[in-house]
Amino acid sequence: MRLSTSWMYQQSLNTMISQQTALAATQNEVSTGNRINVASDDPAGAGQVVSLNHVIAANTQYSDTINSATTRLNTEASTLSSVNSVLDTARTLALQAVNGTLSDSDRKSIASQLSQIHDQLVQLANTTDSNGNALFAGTSTTKAPFLVGANGAVTYGGNDGQQRSAVGSGLQVATSDPGSGLFMNIPTGNGSFVASAGGANTGTLVVGSNSVTDFAAWNSGKAASGGGYTITFGAGGTWTAADAKGNPVLDSSGNPVGGTYSDGGSISFNGMTISMSGTPAAGDTVSVGTGGQQDIFSTLNNMISALQGGGSDTQLTNVMSRQIESIDQAQSSISSVQVSIGGRLNTVQQQQSVYQDLNVTYQSALSDVQGADAYTAISKLSLQQTALQASQQMFAQVKSMSLFNYLK
Incomplete structure (x- = not known):
């Protein structure tokens, strides 16, 4: 078989180009620290890299x-x-x-x-x-x-x-x-109801703390009362209670609730207890309302108005007590x-x-898939450089060989 000079040149050139391509890929691997830089480096691994990056x-x-x-x-x-x-x-x-x-x-x-x-x-x-x-x-x-x-x-x-x-x-x-x-x-009030002294009261009655003591009785009474009560005082501290419709509030025996209040005492009916102080005048009232709401800014405005209004100590105390509840x-x-x-x-x-x-786990997995072993890559780069240099030196020697050199 005849081997032409042009064929030998082409083979040597193809070999060097292939070595240069491999050397460039390894150089990229060393410089980036990645084994996979383009999908063609490792198609399956490149797919994993994309997924992990997402x-x-x-x-x-x-x-x-x-x-x-x-x-x-x-x-x-x-x-x-x-x-x-x-x-x-x-x-x-x-x-x-x-x-x-x-x-x-x-x-x-x-x-x-x-x-x-x-x-x-x-x-x-x-x-x-x-x-x-x-x-x-x-x-x-x-x-x-x-x-x-x-x-x-x-x-x-x-x-x-x-x-x-x-x-x-x-x-x-x-x-x-x-x-x-x-x-x-x-x-307003204690969250269930608010008890307020009547604005037209003339006695020294102050409504204090109040609460629901029996929620079953409270809920039952609230439903029957229409949502509110009015406590009215008579002479000597006697009191009666009416619902929102003006009907007398009845106890479990069907009798009107009521009694006699004394300074520092409390009034209880329908599952609620209202503490009071001071002495009511005949005709003074206390209203009990349910479901009310009041913004905190109005609370402050009410306090300011009461302080600037010049009312009696009793009136001021009643207003402030309700605002403190709010x-x-x-x-x-x-x-x-x-x-x-x-x-x-x-x-x-x-x-x-x-x-x-x-993130630590995924970064580690990404490094395992995409990352290059620095020692292996550098060693590979050194070998490829040596191989390319050898190919270049061999080509230089081969291209100078000719029969005419021996016919001189």
């Missing part, structure tokens, strides 16, 4: 969402702690205001402090997160959900929804709480939300820990 990207996105949710929840928790502190101050001032030794000037000074607390509370209710979104607007995009009117009344421009963030596949966590539940729709209900609502926020923060922190562990 999973890692999804986990990274969830981790970023968790970081944002954690920041928002921590901001809300901090804000509610400030709100609680402000309400503590308002409650303390309300208790100070009923001190009978205070002058009108002292009470107006307290009213001024409560006015500042009112403004501070509005500011806290309009707190925004790190992105400038209102914390307590529900899912509304309004920047300031709480607006103050000319008369000091506050209106809510948000909604009752909760913003949610996806912190995992199929797992969402609420990252906000609507201001309607925290600041506006606060139950503050207590507001703080109870805030406390429940704070507990909920703590649970949500615990959930997102656990999820973050899971994703951190998974």
